[in-house]
């Protein structure tokens with residue numbers, strides 16, 4: 001995998017979310033991603049950045065344009081130093097929420113992207129990585 | 138030795154002010170439209186006084202001390218007000234950095250290129266850079282507060298409630314629908330339902346860039362609140378890519394009336410009110 005372009009964005013408040021989404025969109029437009037895939041990527045990212053802000057009080061996001069096996073795409077890594085997720089299996093289920101919400105963020109985000117990876121350690125934090133290819137479903 | 142520097146500057150304060158003013162006035166970025174020369178002079182004089190007071194004791198590098206409180210406060214005040222008046226960062230920076238030039242000129246004139254002079258120049262250089270950084274930081278904070286205020290204003294003005302027909306309200310939503318925005322939208326909508334006695338509200342989301350689970354929840358809440366008021370709510374402007382994303386995300390909007398376009402939502406609203414829109418015979422007016 002080759003990273004072609006890389007940008008790091010700090011998330012600490014609601015306004016940062018708007019900025020992050022704009023930057024992400026710019027990267028997606030630049031590589032010529034279809035509007036549908038753009039919307040899926042942005043929506044999935046939107047869920048993850050909101051979790052980061054809501055459950056970990058913020059964190060750091062890395063946007064990368066990547067190239068692998070003749071495919072071009074965008075990889076986004078969400079890293080926080082929050083409380084971590086005790087049971088990832090549970091958190092990934094539709095409807096599970098500790099925040100009195102819909103509990104669709106994590107499982108929904110997974111359905112919207114091509115690759116999804118989540119690692120979490122209690123007391124240390126959470127890292128979620130997603131990839132959305134430019135073409136394809 | 139360092140007190141000698143302060144003495145030198147104090148002794149030459151008149152010339153320093155003149156030279157500083159000259160530097161500022163000769164700079165073609167000077168904003169006479171924003172501040173008169175007289176005001177600028179007063180501001181410069183005051184700042185120079187505070188500067189000389191601050192260095193009097195021979196402290197040129199620790200700005201976290203009492204003697205620097207006055208000048209820092211004034212610089213911050215100037216930066217904030219300049220940021221809000223629409224000055225560029227360059228114009229604000231020149232204000233501080235042209236003082237540096239005037240101070241250094243004075244040192245050179247008095248001590249020439251002696252070793253003390255070089256030392257003094259370095260000291261002044263560092264000090265003025267530190268003051269410059271303070272202006273930048275404050276300037277940016279000033280700008281941020283402007284942006285914040287504008288965001289709030291945009292939120293207020295970009296959620297109009299339009300009475301499209303008797304009994305039908307339309308709310309075009311443009312931009313991100315966050316919690317604060319939803320609150321405004323909901324309040325405006327519910328108020329307008331009362332004011333106009335409308336029974337149908339159309340929420341058009343053509344201008345909303347993405348619908349994530351939070352936005353969806355906000356929409357659902359708005360619809361429920363409308364229903365509690367005895368009115369029906371239709372959501373229109375759901376673009377193809379948004380429809381697909383909502384489905385993948387797993388959000389259930391099946392309890393809500395949705396339409397692809399505002400036109401079809403309006404049609405539905407007419408049908409619900411048993412109104413008929415017909416093409417009439419055209420009368421030719423002679």
Ligand SMILES: Nc1ncnc2c1ncn2[C@@H]1O[C@H](COP(=O)(O)OP(=O)(O)OP(=O)(O)O)[C@@H](O)[C@H]1O
Nearest residue numbers: 051055084091097098099101102103104105106350
């Ligand atoms: N970054 C994180 N740090 C700590 N806990 C998290 C983090 N992200 C998610 N969680 C936990 O996982 C649960 C499920 O997250 P998910 O995004 O699926 O649902 P939600 O945020 O509760 O609701 P929704 O996103 O639908 O509004 C959360 O309720 C929270 O307990």
Ligand SMILES: [Mg+2]
Nearest residue numbers: 047051105106
């Ligand atoms: Mg969530």
